[in-house]
Amino acid sequence: MRVLGIDPGSRITGFGMINVASDGGLAYVDSGCVRTEGSSQSQRLKTIYDGISAVITSYVPDVLVVEKVFMAKNADSALKLGQARGVAICAGINHELEAMEYTALQIKRAVVGNGQARKQQVQYMVKVLLGLSGTPQPDAADALACAICHAHYAMGRAAVTRGLGRRARAV
Amino acid sequence: MRVLGIDPGSRITGFGMINVASDGGLAYVDSGCVRTEGSSQSQRLKTIYDGISAVITSYVPDVLVVEKVFMAKNADSALKLGQARGVAICAGINHELEAMEYTALQIKRAVVGNGQARKQQVQYMVKVLLGLSGTPQPDAADALACAICHAHYAMGRAAVTRGLGRRARAV
Numbered sequence: 594m595r596v597l598g599i600d601p602g603s604r605i606t607g608f609g610m611i612n613v614a615s616d617g618g619l620a621y622v623d624s625g626c627v628r629t630e631g632s633s634q635s636q637r638l639k640t641i642y643d644g645i646s647a648v649i650t651s652y653v654p655d656v657l658v659v660e661k662v663f664m665a666k667n668a669d670s671a672l673k674l675g676q677a678r679g680v681a682i683c684a685g686i687n688h689e690l691e692a693m694e695y696t697a698l699q700i701k702r703a704v705v706g707n708g709q710a711r712k713q714q715v716q717y718m719v720k721v722l723l724g725l726s727g728t729p730q731p732d733a734a735d736a737l738a739c740a741i742c743h744a745h746y747a748m749g750r751a752a753v754t755r756g757l758g759r760r761a762r763a764v
Numbered sequence: 765m766r767v768l769g770i771d772p773g774s775r776i777t778g779f780g781m782i783n784v785a786s787d788g789g790l791a792y793v794d795s796g797c798v799r800t801e802g803s804s805q806s807q808r809l810k811t812i813y814d815g816i817s818a819v820i821t822s823y824v825p826d827v828l829v830v831e832k833v834f835m836a837k838n839a840d841s842a843l844k845l846g847q848a849r850g851v852a853i854c855a856g857i858n859h860e861l862e863a864m865e866y867t868a869l870q871i872k873r874a875v876v877g878n879g880q881a882r883k884q885q886v887q888y889m890v891k892v893l894l895g896l897s898g899t900p901q902p903d904a905a906d907a908l909a910c911a912i913c914h915a916h917y918a919m920g921r922a923a924v925t926r927g928l929g930r931r932a933r934a935v
């Protein structure tokens with residue numbers, strides 16, 4: 594199963610693609626950011642749509658995953674986040690991908706084992722779980738964390754842990 | 765010039781299409797709602813995208829107009845509104861339409877002549893300005909008001925008033 598995690602934002606939208614083996618083993622595919630600074634609102638949304646569409650077309654994921662937002666900081670930022678989120682989800686549904694959603698608590702529990710984990714802990718565990726040589730950019734790391742969370746819930750924690758153990762031995 | 769006004773919402777997205785003659789005369793083309801009740805978030809956003817795309821494909825407008833939102837009621841509703849708004853704008857930009865934005869004050873001034881006008885006054889003036897036999901559904905009326913506002917700013921108030929006078933005489 595190939596999973597695309599998305600961390601939408603009006604300025605930076607992170608994405609992270611992983612493969613999940615049938616035994617729960619995780620493999621990093623790609624990650625990065627779609628940056629939209631310095632253009633009109635329409636153009637920013639188009640940049641997000643085109644960027645995520647290009648990632649989907651290149652890697653043909655089976656599922657798209659985004660963090661469920663319960664409460665944004667304020668109404669203005671929520672509106673901007675919602676627009677970016679709507680466009681990213683739209684890019685998915687126009688490629689026949691249903692968007693799965695997980696709360697921040699579920700993502701942190703799946704990746705760190707602690708729903709109250711700090712951002713840096715999530716980044717560190719993304720690096721460890723995927724066997725990366727460096728720490729991914731924060732938005733890309735959040736997107737990869739979404740994808741890992743889906744693997745966790747789809748395959749079961751035990752299977753993901755087995756996969757991690759096997760890869761850790763192989764390193 | 766053919767103008768598509770959109771009033772996005774997570775449950776009901778209104779649309780309104782008008783023609784604006786070179787002398788500012790307004791002519792109603794079509795209006796209606798895309799209703800998204802009772803499905804998942806992804807499906808609701810897809811329904812909005814597909815609905816607005818179908819309207820654009822059928823009527824081939826020259827411009828898409830949405831109300832500029834300064835402050836939503838709360839962060840949760842702002843997020844949902846933002847998602848619907850992002851998807852509607854996305855449908856436009858994927859058909860080469862840049863989204864124009866006007867504030868509620870600009871729209872009310874353009875349609876009623878009073879930036880503090882109530883919703884019913886806007887609905888009534890939409891009916892009068894477009895020579896409709898009945899009052900449009902509220903979300904469709906708001907969408908038509910967006911389109912009329914763009915006509916007002918694009919063509920100049922005087923030209924729109926001349927068009928109205930000519931049509932009023934013809935009735």
